[in-house]
Amino acid sequence: MKRYDVVVAGGGASGLSAAISAASRGCRVLVMEMQAQIGGQGSPAWIGDSLWKRVPASVLARVREVRLRSPGASAEVRGELGVIIDRRIFDRGLAARAAEAGAEIWLSAPVRDLLVRDGRVAGVRSGVGNWSEEIAAEVVIDATGSSGEWSGVFMRKVAGREWSREELAFCGEYLVANFDAGGVELVFNPYLTPGGHAWVYPCGRGMAAVGVQGIRINPELALDEFIGKDQVEGLRKSMPVAAFRSRFPLGGPPERTYAAGIVVAGGAAGQIYQLSPKGLSQAVRAGEIAGEVAAGAISEGNVSEESMAGYEERWRREIHNDIQIGSELRKSLGTFQGRKMDALLSRAGESQSVRRALVNIFLCRDLRRSVRAILNDPRASGVLGGESLERLLS
Ligand SMILES: Cc1cc2nc3c(=O)[nH]c(=O)nc-3n(C[C@H](O)[C@H](O)[C@H](O)COP(=O)(O)OP(=O)(O)OC[C@H]3O[C@@H](n4cnc5c(N)ncnc54)[C@H](O)[C@@H]3O)c2cc1C
Numbered sequence: 001m002k003r004y005d006v007v008v009a010g011g012g013a014s015g016l017s018a019a020i021s022a023a024s025r026g027c028r029v030l031v032m033e034m035q036a037q038i039g040g041q042g043s044p045a046w047i048g049d050s051l052w053k054r055v056p057a058s059v060l061a062r063v064r065e066v067r068l069r070s071p072g073a074s075a076e077v078r079g080e081l082g083v084i085i086d087r088r089i090f091d092r093g094l095a096a097r098a099a100e101a102g103a104e105i106w107l108s109a110p111v112r113d114l115l116v117r118d119g120r121v122a123g124v125r126s127g128v129g130n131w132s133e134e135i136a137a138e139v140v141i142d143a144t145g146s147s148g149e150w151s152g153v154f155m156r157k158v159a160g161r162e163w164s165r166e167e168l169a170f171c172g173e174y175l176v177a178n179f180d181a182g183g184v185e186l187v188f189n190p191y192l193t194p195g196g197h198a199w200v201y202p203c204g205r206g207m208a209a210v211g212v213q214g215i216r217i218n219p220e221l222a223l224d225e226f227i228g229k230d231q232v233e234g235l236r237k238s239m240p241v242a243a244f245r246s247r248f249p250l251g252g253p254p255e256r257t258y259a260a261g262i263v264v265a266g267g268a269a270g271q272i273y274q275l276s277p278k279g280l281s282q283a284v285r286a287g288e289i290a291g292e293v294a295a296g297a298i299s300e301g302n303v304s305e306e307s308m309a310g311y312e313e314r315w316r317r318e319i320h321n322d323i324q325i326g327s328e329l330r331k332s333l334g335t336f337q338g339r340k341m342d343a344l345l346s347r348a349g350e351s352q353s354v355r356r357a358l359v360n361i362f363l364c365r366d367l368r369r370s371v372r373a374i375l376n377d378p379r380a381s382g383v384l385g386g387e388s389l390e391r392l393l394s
Pocket of ligand 1: 009010011012013014015032035039040045046047109110111112144145146147148149150151153171173213246247248265267268277278280281283
């Protein structure tokens, strides 16, 4: 049986960040990716922080204009409003760094199950067709995301449950060509995307990412309806050249994200800012912490549950508050969505600070200050409903 210090299940942003972190601390690392390529499912992403600097070549476009629209109101914001990145280039850039640090990467290698020995996770079982293999590991990092057919090995085997349909938001996206350039568009239509929204991210060179997310929706139908109804001027003559289907858990992270010999990071751990959805920064940071904790535990020869607990303590301290705020905002804005977004956007039309704060909130940028700005506005605060948000800000 092959043996590694760390086996990372999933070669997305979180898994590759974990691999860089563990391999650069001297661990023998294997990344197992079920697809035949790194970044294969990655549609373009909008990010508001400096994460792109890790792979500068991944930047497709700078965002200087955002338009928010609900059935009865709209607001526009201009400024430096983040960048759109190509996830394939971004993830492959991380893969290059993981390989430089000494990690091995296997493609078309799905992790199907965890090996459990003497009460701890001791490796993984992989296999496709008539190939099947068991691989031993001191620590397994589950970074399988939340979208794949086999995502969530930790949830199934360690937490002992699956996400039910009601706990998931469903998303559909097209990469379209022949798009007439404009800014980012966020469209809130409670009939088309209940509890969610539709978006257009211009990617430069006549391309754009067009997506929808919502609860209990058929994403393909909602997406076609969104494009077909000519809701966005620049999409009139556009043509899809790639389609993506994905989902993310609404329940947030499980109560516990570690056990003896294993931690779970990124989308697989529900570390997603649900409002927009955003999660790349959280996935990368959680992956880095996971790799560091795994390397520390291995060097001390102790991969017990207590030793892995340091991972949970650190990610909750660093990124959990944003995730909780995103979940509250989604719940609050998801009910009576049309009326609430109408009220918020009419107020945003009058007040520049509310306008800017609103975009930051969808971008998960400068989050606490932006939520505070809205709660301090006498006309906008009532829409968000303050109590639980106040608790998270205190
Ligand atoms: C529709 C949508 C739009 C989004 N837009 C944005 C955005 O604009 N900005 C932003 O910051 N965030 C965005 N997010 C969130 C972001 O995509 C995720 O937070 C991020 O991708 C999580 O990274 P990850 O590495 O944990 O998971 P993933 O990126 O999903 O990577 C998981 C990897 O594991 C592989 N895998 C799955 N199961 C197995 C298995 N059993 N064995 C081996 N490999 C496996 C998959 O093939 C994949 O490569 C969006 C999410 C969705 C759903």
